[in-house]
Amino acid sequence: RKEVEQDPGPFNVPEGATVAFNCTYSNSASQSFFWYRQDCRKEPKLLMSVYSSGNEDGRFTAQLNRASQYISLLIRDSKLSDSATYLCVVSLSGGYNKLIFGAGTRLAVHP
Amino acid sequence: EADIYQTPRYLVIGTGKKITLECSQTMGHDKMYWYQQDPGMELHLIHYSYGVNSTEKGDLSSESTVSRIRTEHFPLTLESARPSHTSQYLCASSGIEKLFFGSGTQLSVL
Numbered sequence: 001r002k003e004v005e006q007d008p009g010p011f012n013v014p015e016g017a018t019v020a021f022n023c024t025y026s027n028s029a030s031q032s033f034f035w036y037r038q039d040c041r042k043e044p045k046l047l048m049s050v051y052s053s054g055n056e057d058g059r060f061t062a063q064l065n066r067a068s069q070y071i072s073l074l075i076r077d078s079k080l081s082d083s084a085t086y087l088c089v090v091s092l093s094g095g096y097n098k099l100i101f102g103a104g105t106r107l108a109v110h111p
Numbered sequence: 112e113a114d115i116y117q118t119p120r121y122l123v124i125g126t127g128k129k130i131t132l133e134c135s136q137t138m139g140h141d142k143m144y145w146y147q148q149d150p151g152m153e154l155h156l157i158h159y160s161y162g163v164n165s166t167e168k169g170d171l172s173s174e175s176t177v178s179r180i181r182t183e184h185f186p187l188t189l190e191s192a193r194p195s196h197t198s199q200y201l202c203a204s205s206g207i208e209k210l211f212f213g214s215g216t217q218l219s220v221l
Contacts, residue, residue: 004153043201043212044154087153098169099210101146103153 001026004102006088012108017078021105023071023088032091033064035073037084038104044087047073078109114138117202117213124192125221132187132216134202140211143185146201147171148215154201160185192220 006023013019025033033050048055050062050071061074071088085104092098115136124130136143141162146154146169156169160179174196175189185204189196197220202213 002153008151041199041217043215045212046209098156098159100170101154103151 003100004088004090006102006105010106010108013078015078015109015111018076019078021073021086023102025069025090027092030090030092033071034089035062036087036089038087039084080109083107083109115204115211115213117216119216121217123219126193128192130189130192132200134185134213135183136204140204140206142205144203145187148199148201194220196220
């Protein structure tokens with residue numbers, strides 16, 4: 001079993017749609033959680049950190065459920081520019097030490 | 112924008128050649144990392160360093176080696192490239208606030 005599991009997609013959605021991605025992690029000792037965005041053939045870039053109380057950044061909302069070892073990302077009012085692969089990332093030791101990456105969920109937003 | 116640079120961006124080379132992938136950062140970060148990523152797959156940590164003269168192997172076994180003689184420089188070397196080494200190699204460094212990636216080196220070994 002992979003340490004971080006994501007639905008690979010692709011999620012094909014029209015502009016303006018709301019889309020949700022889920023991620024599960026296997027190690028209950030995981031301490032830090034992140035969502036990264038990766039465009040095709042580019043490097044990953046931090047989208048947002050995920051906090052226990054949940055957090056929002058504009059159209060993006062991240063939730064963490066430690067009991068179920070589950071992380072989610074909600075994107076509202078999808079834009080064409082949101083098309084990318086979204087990576088769920090977990091750190092066992094906190095901070096950015098030895099991050100464990102999921103394989104990503106691909107999102108394609110169409111007109 | 113991140114101040115971390117990788118060269119070359121693309122490298123096509125024959126089997127048996129020795130190669131070095133360069134990675135430099137100007138942010139003064141102590142922690143640096145090398146990740147390997149195949150198309151559509153997750154990133155795997157192959158090497159990391161917490162400072163000068165500190166290097167450790169990551170979770171994915173790799174025939175490559177690294178060195179950290181200067182804080183800003185973290186090169187990766189393959190003594191004898193093979194087709195199985197074909198992949199994207201991403202260098203990263205981290206400060207307190209976030210992890211920064213270089214733009215990657217796409218390596219193809221023929």
